[in-house]
Amino acid sequence: xxxxxxxxxxxxxxxxxxxxxxxxxxxxxxxxxxxxxxxxxxxxxxxxxxxxxxxxxxxxxxxxxxxxxxxxxxxxxxxxxxxxxxxxxxxxxxxxxxxxxxxxxxxxxxxxxxxxxxxxxxxxxxxxxxxxxxxxxxxxxxxxxxxxxxxxxxxxxxxxxxxxxxxxxxxxxxxxxxxxxxxxxxxxxxxxxxxxxxxxxxxxxxxxxxxxxxxxxxxxxxxxxxxxxxxxxxxxxxxxxxxxxxxxxxxxxxxxxxxxxxxxxxxxxxxxxxxxxxxxxxxxxxxxxxxxxxxxxxxxxxxxxxxxxxxxxxxxxxxxxxxxxxxxxxxxxxxxxxxxxxxxxxxxxxxxxxxxxxxxxxxxxxxxxxxxxxxxxxxxxxxxxxxxxxxxxxxxxxx
Amino acid sequence: xxxxxxxxxxxxxxxxxxxxxxxxxxxxxxxxxxxxxxxxxxxxxxxxxxxxxxxxxxxxxxxxxxxxxxxxxxxxxxxxxxxxxxxxxxxxxxxxxxxxxxxxxxxxxxxxxxxxxxxxxxxxxxxxxxxxxxxxxxxxxxxxxxxxxxxxxxxxxxxxxxxxxxxxxxxxxxxxxxxxxxxxxxxxxxxxxxxxxxxxxxxxxxxxxxxxxxxxxxxxxxxxxxxxxxxxxxxxxxxxxxxxxxxxxxxxxxxxxxxxxxxxxxxxxxxxxxxxxxxxxxxxxxxxxxxxxxxxxxxxxxxxxxxxxxxxxxxxxxxxxxx
Numbered sequence: 001x002x003x004x005x006x007x008x009x010x011x012x013x014x015x016x017x018x019x020x021x022x023x024x025x026x027x028x029x030x031x032x033x034x035x036x037x038x039x040x041x042x043x044x045x046x047x048x049x050x051x052x053x054x055x056x057x058x059x060x061x062x063x064x065x066x067x068x069x070x071x072x073x074x075x076x077x078x079x080x081x082x083x084x085x086x087x088x089x090x091x092x093x094x095x096x097x098x099x100x101x102x103x104x105x106x107x108x109x110x111x112x113x114x115x116x117x118x119x120x121x122x123x124x125x126x127x128x129x130x131x132x133x134x135x136x137x138x139x140x141x142x143x144x145x146x147x148x149x150x151x152x153x154x155x156x157x158x159x160x161x162x163x164x165x166x167x168x169x170x171x172x173x174x175x176x177x178x179x180x181x182x183x184x185x186x187x188x189x190x191x192x193x194x195x196x197x198x199x200x201x202x203x204x205x206x207x208x209x210x211x212x213x214x215x216x217x218x219x220x221x222x223x224x225x226x227x228x229x230x231x232x233x234x235x236x237x238x239x240x241x242x243x244x245x246x247x248x249x250x251x252x253x254x255x256x257x258x259x260x261x262x263x264x265x266x267x268x269x270x271x272x273x274x275x276x277x278x279x280x281x282x283x284x285x286x287x288x289x290x291x292x293x294x295x296x297x298x299x300x301x302x303x304x305x306x307x308x309x310x311x312x313x314x315x316x317x318x319x320x321x322x323x324x325x326x327x328x329x330x331x332x333x334x335x336x337x338x339x340x341x342x343x344x345x346x347x348x349x350x351x352x353x354x355x356x357x358x359x360x361x362x363x364x365x366x367x368x369x370x371x372x373x374x375x376x377x378x379x380x381x382x383x384x385x386x387x388x389x390x391x392x393x394x395x396x397x398x399x
Numbered sequence: 400x401x402x403x404x405x406x407x408x409x410x411x412x413x414x415x416x417x418x419x420x421x422x423x424x425x426x427x428x429x430x431x432x433x434x435x436x437x438x439x440x441x442x443x444x445x446x447x448x449x450x451x452x453x454x455x456x457x458x459x460x461x462x463x464x465x466x467x468x469x470x471x472x473x474x475x476x477x478x479x480x481x482x483x484x485x486x487x488x489x490x491x492x493x494x495x496x497x498x499x500x501x502x503x504x505x506x507x508x509x510x511x512x513x514x515x516x517x518x519x520x521x522x523x524x525x526x527x528x529x530x531x532x533x534x535x536x537x538x539x540x541x542x543x544x545x546x547x548x549x550x551x552x553x554x555x556x557x558x559x560x561x562x563x564x565x566x567x568x569x570x571x572x573x574x575x576x577x578x579x580x581x582x583x584x585x586x587x588x589x590x591x592x593x594x595x596x597x598x599x600x601x602x603x604x605x606x607x608x609x610x611x612x613x614x615x616x617x618x619x620x621x622x623x624x625x626x627x628x629x630x631x632x633x634x635x636x637x638x639x640x641x642x643x644x645x646x647x648x649x650x651x652x653x654x655x656x657x658x659x660x661x662x663x664x665x666x667x668x669x670x671x672x673x674x675x676x677x678x679x680x681x682x683x684x685x686x687x688x689x690x691x692x693x694x695x696x697x698x699x700x701x702x703x704x705x706x707x708x709x710x711x712x713x714x715x716x717x718x719x720x721x722x
Contacts (some may be wrong), residue, residue, distance in 0.1 A: 069513055069533045070554040072572045261657040282552060282576070285534050288492075288511055317555070317572065339553070339595040343648075344626040382624065 024220075027075040028065070028322045030104075032096040032312060033083040034060045034131075034305055035117065037090045037109035045251040056108050056131065057082040058294035059302035063309030064295070067316075080309060087113055091120060098124045101323045103232035104307040106150075108301060111135040118147040127324045129308040134245075135185065139352045139388050143395035146324075148331065148353040150308040154189035154245075156387035157271035157389075160290065160359035161241070161264050162193035163385070167373040170238035171199040174261070176231070176253065177243035179208045187243035190265065197376075202235040207249050227256035234259065242266040253364055255353060273370070274303035274341075275362045283341035307340055311355075314338045332398070343370070349380070352395035356383035411451035419678060419720040420478065421685055422463055423450035423694060424713030431465065432710035433481065434435075436678050436719060439696055439708050448474045452496040452715045453538075457520075460500050460720040464508070464520075466493040473507065473518070478720060488525050495579075495716075497538040497547065499562075506547045506560075508535040515549050515558075517565060524607055527565040531558045539580035539589065546608050549576035550591055556717045557591050557602065559610055570612050573600040581633040581642075583657070588613075590642060592630035599630050599644055601660060616655060620665055623649050632674040636681055636699070643697075645672040652686060662703050667694055668695035673715055679722040685716035 028149040036056045039371045044050060046154050052058070066388035067078040081102065085093040086323065090109060094117050097105060103126040107117055111133045120129040122144065123296060130138065130149040139153050165171070173194060177187035187204075227249075231240075240257060242265040250266035276287060276297030290298045290306075315327040315336065330336055332353070337345035349356060361369045372382040378389075403442075418437030418480040424431060424447060431447040431454070432461040434440065448467025455464050456478065463476040466489065473487040473496070492511040499505075508531075515535055532554025539548040540562075547560045550573070557580060557585040559569035573680075574596020581590045589602040589610065598615040605611070618628040629647035635657065636642075642655040648671050654664040669688025677683050677699070684697040688707075694714060 066533045066553055069530075070556070073532065073554070073556060073558070073567070112505075151630045282534070285510055286553075336597060339555075339573055344596075345575055345597075382626065 007217060008238075017272075026320060028071075028316055030076060030078045030312065030316055030322050031102050032060075032078070032080045032106070032309060033098070034091055034309075035085045035090065035108070036082070036206040037087055037107070037113055038084050038126060039087060039110065040152075042248075044247055045259070050249070052294075052296060052299070054294060055299060056079045056106070056301050056305040058290065059298070059305035060106070060309055061170045061308075062290055062302075063294055063306045065289075065311065066306075066310065067313035068318055070313065074317060074320070078309075078313065087376040090117060092232060094120055098126060103127065103322075104129065104312050104327075106131045106305050108132040108305070108367060111138055111284065112289050114138065114143065114147075115142060120143045120193075122146045125244075127325055127328055129311070130177075131304040131308055136189070136388065139354050139393060139395060141394040143352050143393075143397045145353075145397040146328070148311075148328070148355070150304050150311070150355050152271075152273060153354065153387050154186050155192060156354075157312055158186070158189035158193040158198065159386045160267070160271040160361065162190070162197045162199055163371045163376050164269070164361055165239055165264065166199055167198045167375070170262075172202045172237045173233075173239050173241045174231075174237040175201045175204045175241045175243065176250075177204065177206050178246055178248060178250075179206055182245035183209075183243055186245045186266070189242050190243055194356065201241075202237050205231065205234070209242075209246070209248050223252045223256055227252055228258045237261060238270075238315070239264060243267070246296065248304075258336040262386050265362060269368055270362050270364075271359045273300045273307075273357065273359065274298060274361045275300070275360065275367070276361075277365060278341070278360055278367050280367065281341050281343040286341050307338075307346070307355075310340070347383075349390070351373045351386070351390050351398055352388065352393045353398060354385075354387065356381060358383065402456055415513065419460075421676070421678075421717055421721060422454055422456070423687055423714045423721045424454040424465055424709045424716045425692075426450055426452055426689070426713040426715040428712030430711045431476070431481075432714070434694070434708060434710075436683070438446070439706050440698070441708065443481065444711055445476075447476075448472070450505065452716045453493065453507075454716040455496065455498050456718045456720060457498070458500060458721070462520075463718065464496070464498065464505065466496060468492050468494055468510075473505065475688070485523065487518050487520060487523055488516075489518060490514055490528065492686050495538050497537055497540045499540060499544060500542075502543075506538055506540065506549075508538050508549055509534060510534055521528070529560055529567065529592070531560075531563050531567070532556050536589065537577055538580040539582050541582055541604070541608065542584055542586040548580045548591075549588060550580075552576045552578065552594075555593070555596075557589070557610070558598075559609075568608075569610050571600070571602055571612055573612075574598045574615065578631045580634050581634050582636055583639040584637045585639060585682070588639070590633050590635065590644075592633050592644060594629045594631055594647065597625060597628050599631065599633065599642075599655070614660065616660055616662065618644075618646060618649075618653055618662060618665075620649060620651060623651075629673070632686075634675045634684060636677075636679060639697070643675060645675055645686060647671055648690075649674065650688075652684075652697065665693070666697055666702060666704055668697070668704055669707055670695045676717045676719045678719050685717050685719065687717050689715065691714045
């Protein structure tokens with residue numbers, strides 16, 4: 001008798017263990033990373049645009065809280081590691097994350113570094129979420145199967161502005177662009193948008209970046225004399241489009257034109273993913289949660305990071321998995337949808353990994369309008385009127 | 400002659416007393432509009448606190464409860480004098496609530512704090528705070544008083560809270576941004592709207608209260624972008640035969656057959672239709688239309704809108720006195 005009691009006890013213990021293991025089998029521990037690459041940069045034109053130290057990271061903290069609250073009902077936990085690195089230290093920072101077992105990394109970096117990071121992540125089977133780089137090539141020939149784009153492309157933002165201008169019946173544009181490569185890429189997006197929506201760029205001016213004084217005591221006096229003369233004797237236009245991705249002159253444009261016209265693009269009415277005054281569609285709740293946590297207003301970068309991690313959280317919630325390949329499949333599938341305080345669900349383009357999302361048109365104080373505009377239709381989704389559409393994309397990595 | 404006039408006056412008073420009142424919370428105007436449900440004329444408008452949204456009545460119709468969201472309190476008004484009697488502790492940012500049919504407690508969704516607050520309306524004290532998902536909003540109570548359902552807009556769940564111990568016993572994942580929950584009167588079914596998902600989830604309720612997701616109902620209106628079909632408020636007739644769903648910026652109320660769960664009809668109403676309430680006897684259904692600042696009165700039997708009446712700025716919710 002005593003002999004048999006041992007295996008009996010063992011069996012009972014095993015049964016208890018099995019019962020305990022049942023919920024444990026469903027438990028998922030999601031570990032993600034946010035990697036922000038800090039480039040040497042000049043001060044912004046406006047102090048309001050100074051980069052907060054916790055840029056991106058504050059969005060990650062909020063996303064962890066949101067995901068964890070939901071996860072608590074499902075046995076899912078979330079932990080995100082946030083790291084800032086100089087460009088030369090970015091790969092090492094990523095390697096460290098990968099070594100710790102992190103398989104989802106939100107990256108805020110320029111296109112070249114982003115690609116190098118995505119390729120390194122691919123070797124470890126990790127998924128990268130692009131939180132900032134707007135380059136079109138990343139959504140075209142340079143796309144990567146493990147790289148999803150939360151940030152809109154230059155083309156999506158330019159199209160958002162173009163639709164609004166066309167809706168307003170302001171089709172004649174004066175394009176004023178900067179001379180840096182990023183500024184030229186942005187200007188190209190506006191040329192493309194004009195053609196796509198039937199607007200006309202009547203004239204272009206390139207405002208050369210001579211590295212001059214930006215925010216000096218006498219800067220405004222210089223600007224007041226120089227800018228109007230630079231912009232005189234242009235053809236008749238309804239609108240000035242500013243393409244200044246590097247933030248060195250556009251902010252001065254609205255009140256220093258020769259001909260009084262509205263400015264859109266890099267100044268005046270700007271296309272953004274989010275801003276701190278947006279209230280529609282329940283966004284007030286997002287703003288108050290963010291402000292309580294970060295003690296400042298939200299930026300586009302914070303929102304993009306929050307959204308990237310919410311995409312991850314939503315996919316984990318619905319699939320109960322933490323396998324990067326399975327999650328990416330779900331994210332790119334028709335089943336995926338996510339509310340993002342923009343009045344309609346955000347989804348992904350399964351041919352290039354770009355998130356479809358409405359773009360807010362922001363004047364520095366309020367949401368003036370939201371694109372896509374009424375009347376711009378598409379056979380799949382009105383959101384596909386913004387940015388590269390399937391036939392225009394050279395991306396083959398997702399096939 | 401004199402006595403005749405007197406009789407007439409008495410009759411008028413009597414019929415006046417019989418007609419009910421509809422109370423509409425005006426989110427941006429910070430007021431409550433009072434309408435006569437016999438004539439559908441506005442009787443008066445009074446101050447309702449800052450950002451009034453959720454609105455309901457005590458079972459006897461004498462007390463009006465209003466979620467004054469930006470005041471972090473529930474304001475209680477006399478439905479005859481419109482005077483504020485007192486406030487109830489609600490937790491921060493109360494958005495929507497549901498009152499137990501006995502008149503207490505009040506179950507309040509605190510949108511900013513991921514909580515449901517349970518408040519005793521007699522002792523004016525908080526009985527419990529129940530942690531729920533992110534951005535709690537929709538609230539419903541089962542006819543047997545045993546369950547309170549809360550929907551959380553960012554977590555995308557319906558949480559089933561036992562009223563015995565205020566613990567969550569079940570969670571059902573629904574589509575994006577669930578806004579409202581409504582039980583059928585027999586308690587066998589629960590409907591949950593998902594504003595961004597564009598669907599209504601139909602959840603079957605077992606005898607012990609256990610919920611099972613049965614199916615999701617989608618909507619389709621020719622000439623209206625699918626993105627605009629955003630279900631918010633839901634009302635089921637007491638016999639469960641018709642389910643009415645407010646479709647937000649689609650400016651329509653969908654009518655669903657309670658048996659086949661097919662959409663039968665779409666009724667055009669005002670702009671950005673939000674919440675709804677039946678008159679006693681379910682003769683009429685009143686909708687609040689946030690962007691056109693009016694209400695629409697729907698003839699329930701005919702399934703037709705018969706009247707719209709201007710109210711205050713951005714009407715949000717509506718409550719109608721019982722007979």
